[in-house]
Amino acid sequence: MIKSVNIDNNNLIDELQVIYNEFINQKLELKKEYVSNPYLKIFVFIDNDKIIGFMEISDVIDRYEINNVYVLENYRHNGIASMLMEKVIESGKESNIENITLEVNKNNIQAIGLYKKYDFKECAIRKGYYNGVDGILMKKEMI
Numbered sequence: 001m002i003k004s005v006n007i008d009n010n011n012l013i014d015e016l017q018v019i020y021n022e023f024i025n026q027k028l029e030l031k032k033e034y035v036s037n038p039y040l041k042i043f044v045f046i047d048n049d050k051i052i053g054f055m056e057i058s059d060v061i062d063r064y065e066i067n068n069v070y071v072l073e074n075y076r077h078n079g080i081a082s083m084l085m086e087k088v089i090e091s092g093k094e095s096n097i098e099n100i101t102l103e104v105n106k107n108n109i110q111a112i113g114l115y116k117k118y119d120f121k122e123c124a125i126r127k128g129y130y131n132g133v134d135g136i137l138m139k140k141e142m143i
């Protein structure tokens with residue numbers, strides 16, 4: 001089941017915070033972020049009452065930016081990130097957004113495979129953005 005997490009979902013936010021702290025090298029404090037950042041949107045994939053994966057986006061009026069997508073290691077290659085991506089694309093269509101952008105480490109083959117599957121195209125390179133490894137900016141046009 002995919003669910004959009006909102007500011008009142010305290011249990012889900014706490015569970016997500018553990019995933020951010022333990023698995024993702026990012027110091028985001030989700031509760032504070034939810035209060036201060038009106039653009040934040042997170043979709044989680046839940047199985048047996050447990051968060052298995054999530055996609056975090058910025059919903060910036062006429063476009064989405066994917067900030068993060070993550071699936072717990074033991075659950076990968078089961079189409080979970082694809083389902084999250086389809087949900088985000090559906091939500092973007094409903095909001096009439098123009099495009100979805102993201103940035104990815106050029107060595108992240110799995111993530112690039114996911115984005116290409118959904119027709120994201122490379123549009124720029126950020127030289128050395130990830131500790132010396134290039135970042136690739138990708139964009140999916142929605143209209």
Ligand SMILES: CC(C)(COP(=O)(O)OP(=O)(O)OC[C@H]1O[C@@H](n2cnc3c(N)ncnc32)[C@H](O)[C@@H]1OP(=O)(O)O)[C@@H](O)C(=O)NCCC(=O)NCCS
Nearest residue numbers: 069070071076077078079080081082104110111113114117
């Ligand atoms: C990237 C990630 C989210 C993919 O999650 P997933 O649930 O395994 O992805 P899916 O099963 O939906 O696969 C989606 C597509 O990704 C690509 N893909 C997934 N694993 C791949 C691999 N090992 N090699 C190449 N492509 C791969 C394929 O195109 C796949 O489509 P297909 O199965 O129809 O061929 C997951 O590997 C992950 O959490 N990685 C760590 C976090 C990360 O790097 N996030 C991206 C930050 S920009």
